[in-house]
Amino acid sequence: MSEDGSDSSGRNKSTNSPGTGTRSSVAGTGGAATPPDIVMKHAPGSWQALAAGEFVSDGRNVDTRRAELSGEGADLDAGDRVGDRGHLGDPSQTTVAEEASKRVVKASRWTWEVPAYFAIGGMAGAAAALSAGAQLAKLGGTDRRMVQSGRVIALGGTAVGSVLLVADLGRPERFWHMLRVFRPSSPMNVGSWVLAGFGTASAGAAVLGRSRSRQLRFLGDTAGIAAGLLGLPMAGYTGVLLGATAQPAWWHARRWLPRLFVASAASAGAGALELIPMSPAEERAVRTFAIGARAADLVVVKAMTRDLADHPEVADAYEAGRAGRRMKAAEALTACALAASVASIKVRALRPLAGTLGLAGSLATRLAVTDAGASSTQPV
Amino acid sequence: MRTTTANDPVTGEARRVGFFTDTSVCIGCKACEVACKQWNQLPDDGFSLTAKSFDNTIELGATTWRHVGFIERDEPVSGQETNLGDPFSWLFIADSCKHCEDAGCLDNCPTGALVRTEYDTVYVQSDICNGCGTCVVACPFGVIDRHPTDGRAWKCTMCYDRLKDDETPACAQACPTEAIAFGELDELRQRADVRLAELHDRGVTEAQLYGADDDNLPGTRGLHAFYLLLDSPDVYSLPTNPVAPQNTVNESWKSMAGALGAMAAGVAVAMLSGGRTR
Numbered sequence: 084m085s086e087d088g089s090d091s092s093g094r095n096k097s098t099n100s101p102g103t104g105t106r107s108s109v110a111g112t113g114g115a116a117t118p119p120d121i122v123m124k125h126a127p128g129s130w131q132a133l134a135a136g137e138f139v140s141d142g143r144n145v146d147t148r149r150a151e152l153s154g155e156g157a158d159l160d161a162g163d164r165v166g167d168r169g170h171l172g173d174p175s176q177t178t179v180a181e182e183a184s185k186r187v188v189k190a191s192r193w194t195w196e197v198p199a200y201f202a203i204g205g206m207a208g209a210a211a212a213l214s215a216g217a218q219l220a221k222l223g224g225t226d227r228r229m230v231q232s233g234r235v236i237a238l239g240g241t242a243v244g245s246v247l248l249v250a251d252l253g254r255p256e257r258f259w260h261m262l263r264v265f266r267p268s269s270p271m272n273v274g275s276w277v278l279a280g281f282g283t284a285s286a287g288a289a290v291l292g293r294s295r296s297r298q299l300r301f302l303g304d305t306a307g308i309a310a311g312l313l314g315l316p317m318a319g320y321t322g323v324l325l326g327a328t329a330q331p332a333w334w335h336a337r338r339w340l341p342r343l344f345v346a347s348a349a350s351a352g353a354g355a356l357e358l359i360p361m362s363p364a365e366e367r368a369v370r371t372f373a374i375g376a377r378a379a380d381l382v383v384v385k386a387m388t389r390d391l392a393d394h395p396e397v398a399d400a401y402e403a404g405r406a407g408r409r410m411k412a413a414e415a416l417t418a419c420a421l422a423a424s425v426a427s428i429k430v431r432a433l434r435p436l437a438g439t440l441g442l443a444g445s446l447a448t449r450l451a452v453t454d455a456g457a458s459s460t461q462p463v
Numbered sequence: 464m465r466t467t468t469a470n471d472p473v474t475g476e477a478r479r480v481g482f483f484t485d486t487s488v489c490i491g492c493k494a495c496e497v498a499c500k501q502w503n504q505l506p507d508d509g510f511s512l513t514a515k516s517f518d519n520t521i522e523l524g525a526t527t528w529r530h531v532g533f534i535e536r537d538e539p540v541s542g543q544e545t546n547l548g549d550p551f552s553w554l555f556i557a558d559s560c561k562h563c564e565d566a567g568c569l570d571n572c573p574t575g576a577l578v579r580t581e582y583d584t585v586y587v588q589s590d591i592c593n594g595c596g597t598c599v600v601a602c603p604f605g606v607i608d609r610h611p612t613d614g615r616a617w618k619c620t621m622c623y624d625r626l627k628d629d630e631t632p633a634c635a636q637a638c639p640t641e642a643i644a645f646g647e648l649d650e651l652r653q654r655a656d657v658r659l660a661e662l663h664d665r666g667v668t669e670a671q672l673y674g675a676d677d678d679n680l681p682g683t684r685g686l687h688a689f690y691l692l693l694d695s696p697d698v699y700s701l702p703t704n705p706v707a708p709q710n711t712v713n714e715s716w717k718s719m720a721g722a723l724g725a726m727a728a729g730v731a732v733a734m735l736s737g738g739r740t741r
Binding site: 152156157158159160180181183184185186187188189191192193209212213215216217219220221222251252253254255257258260261263264266268269270271272274275315316318319320322323324326327328329330333334337338339340341342345346349364365366367368369371372375376379456460462 | 504505506513514515516518519521522525526532567570571572573574575576589591592593594595596597599600601602603604605606607608609610612613614615616617700701702705706708709711712714715716718719721722723725726727729730731732733734735736737738
C-alpha cells in the first residue's frame with residue numbers, strides 16, 4: 084500500500100491516507116521542509132478525492148510519484164488488431180488495413196441484438212396500438228382476446244427488447260444513464276424515454292387488465308390506451324435513430340427508414356396477433372390491418388429504392404452482398420405474408436402462416452437495413 | 464442545434480481553443496502520435512505492418528486519438544521537387560477529433576456523456592458513457608470509437624486535463640515544426656488565412672483549408688480542429704461534405720409523424736372493418 088491509498092495494481096482503495104495527507108514534491112528531502120505541492124487526502128480517482136476537489140479527473144489519473152495509472156481508463160488495452168497484413172509489393176492486392184485506412188466513417192459497433200430489438204420493439208409497439216384500438220372499438224365482447232393478447236405481446240416484447248438493448252451496451256450496468264437526461268436532439272435518448280413509458284404502461288395494462296376489481300381494470304384500460312399511444316413512436320423511432328447517423332446508407336434514406344420501419348412494425352404486430360385464435364370480428368380487424376401494413380411495406384421499399392437511385396453507391400449498399408440478399412428475402416417474405424393474409428379471408432387455417440411470415444419479413448427488413456449501413460461505410 | 468458552452472467554474476471564463484493543422488509543414492515524424500499515447504497513457508496499437516504504407520497506425524480509434532496518415536502517391540505537388548525520375552509526392556495529415564461546431568456525436572449522445580466544455584471542445588465523460596455506440600455511427604469523420612473490451616467510447620479530449628493547467632495539448636507541444644498549432648480559435652483562423660495566401664502566392668495552388676469556418680464546411684458549421692490540405696479532402700480520407708446528422712433529424716421525425724398518422728388511421732379502419740356486422 085502506498086501512502087495515498089492506491090495499491091500496486093493501480094486499483095483504488097477508498098481509504099484515507101495516514102499521517103498528514105500531504106505529498107512532498109521530492110521524496111526523501113533529507114529533512115528540508117519543502118512545501119507540499121498538492122494536498123491529497125484521498126486515493127487518486129476515488130469519489131472522495133473528486134468530492135474534495137483535490138484534482139480534476141479525466142478518468143485516467145496518474146499518480147506521478149509512483150508513475151502509476153488508476154481510475155476509470157486504467158484498464159484500456161490495445162483491443163483488436165486490424166487483420167491481414169502482407170501482400171508486400173503486390174499492388175493488385177488490398178489488405179484489410181489498407182481498406183480501413185481509406186474508410187471515412189466508422190462502421191457501427193452494434194451486433195445482432197440491435198436489429199433484433201428493432202424488430203421486437205416495433206412489433207410490441209404495433210401490437211399495443213392494435214390492442215388499444217380494439218379496446219376503444221369494444222371488439223371481442225367480454226372475452227377481449229385481442230385486447231389482452233396485444234397487451235401481453237407488448238409487455239413480452241418490451242421485456243425481451245430491453246434485455247437485448249442492455250446486452251448490447253458496452254457497460255450494461257449503466258443502462259439507466261439513458262434516463263439521466265432528456266435530450267431531444269438524440270433519437271436514442273427520446274427512444275429510451277418512449278421505451279420506459281411504453282414498458283410501464285404495457286405492464287400495467289397486461290397485469291391489471293385481468294383484475295377482478297373494477298377500479299383496477301379501469302386503471303389497466305387507461306394504461307392500455309397510454310401503451311397504444313406510446314406504441315406508435317415505438318414503431319418508428321428506430322428509423323429516425325438510424326436516419327440521424329453519418330452512415331451513408333442510413334443518412335441518405337433518412338426520410339424513408341421511419342416509414343419503412345413503421346410499416347414493418349405494423350406488419351409484425353399484426354403478425355404476432357395472427358398467431359392467436361380470436362373471435363371472427365377480431366380476426367377480421369387484425370387481417371385488415373395486416374394486409375394494409377404489408378402492402379404499405381412493399382410500396383415504401385419500392386419508393387425508397389427509387390429515391391436512392393440518385394446515389395448509386397448508397398443504392399448499391401442495399402442491393403449488393405448480404406444486405407442485398409436480406410433485402411430481397413425481406414421483400415419476398417412480406418409479399419408472401421401479404422398473400423397469405425389475403426388468402427386467410429377464405430382459409431382461416433392460413434392465419435398462423437401469414438403471421439409467421441410477417442414476423443420473419445420484419446426481422447429480415449431490420450437485418451438488411453443494418454447490414455446496408457455497415458457495407459456503405461466500406462471504401463468503394 | 465447549439466450546445467451552450469460551460470464557463471470555467473474557477474475563472475468564470477470561456478475560451479474557444481482549437482488546433483490548426485498545417486499539413487504543408489508536417490514532416491510525418493509522428494511525435495504528436497507518440498506524445499498523445501504517452502500523455503493519455505494509451506496502449507500501443509500492436510506491432511504489425513500494413514505492408515502498403517509507411518504508416519502502420521491505419522486509423523483513429525478508441526486508443527488512437529492522434530493519427531498521422533501517410534499518403535504516398537505518384538502525383539506531384541506544385542513547388543515540390545523530387546530527385547526521382549517519376550512524379551511523386553508524400554502527403555501527411557496529423558489527424559484527430561475535429562471538435563466540430565455542430566458535433567454529431569455530442570447531440571446524438573443519449574446519456575449526456577458527451578459535453579461541450581468551457582474550452583468549446585467536445586469531451587466524453589468516461590464515468591457517464593455506457594457504451595451504447597450511437598456516437599460511433601453519428602460521427603461523420605469516423606473518429607470516435609467504442610473500445611472492444613472496455614466498452615466505452617473514447618476520443619481526443621484536446622488534453623482537457625492539460626488545458627485545465629493552462630498547458631498546451633500534448634500533440635501540439637511535441638510537434639517539432641508547429642504543424643499542429645494550438646491556440647485561440649479566432650487567431651488560428653487568421654493565421655490559416657495568412658498561410659494559405661502565402662502558399663497560393665508561391666504557386667501551391669492545391670493548398671486549401673478544410674473546416675476553417677462555417678462557410679467552408681457548412682454541414683458541421685466548421686471545425687475547431689481544422690486543416691490546411693495539399694489536395695482535396697477525399698485524398699486524405701476526409702469527407703468532402705460532412706453533415707452533422709442531427710441537423711437533418713427533423714426530416715426523419717416528420718416522416719415518422721406522417722407514417723404514424725397513417726398507422727393510426729389504419730388501426731381505425733381495421734377496427735371499423737372488424738366491428739361491421741356480417
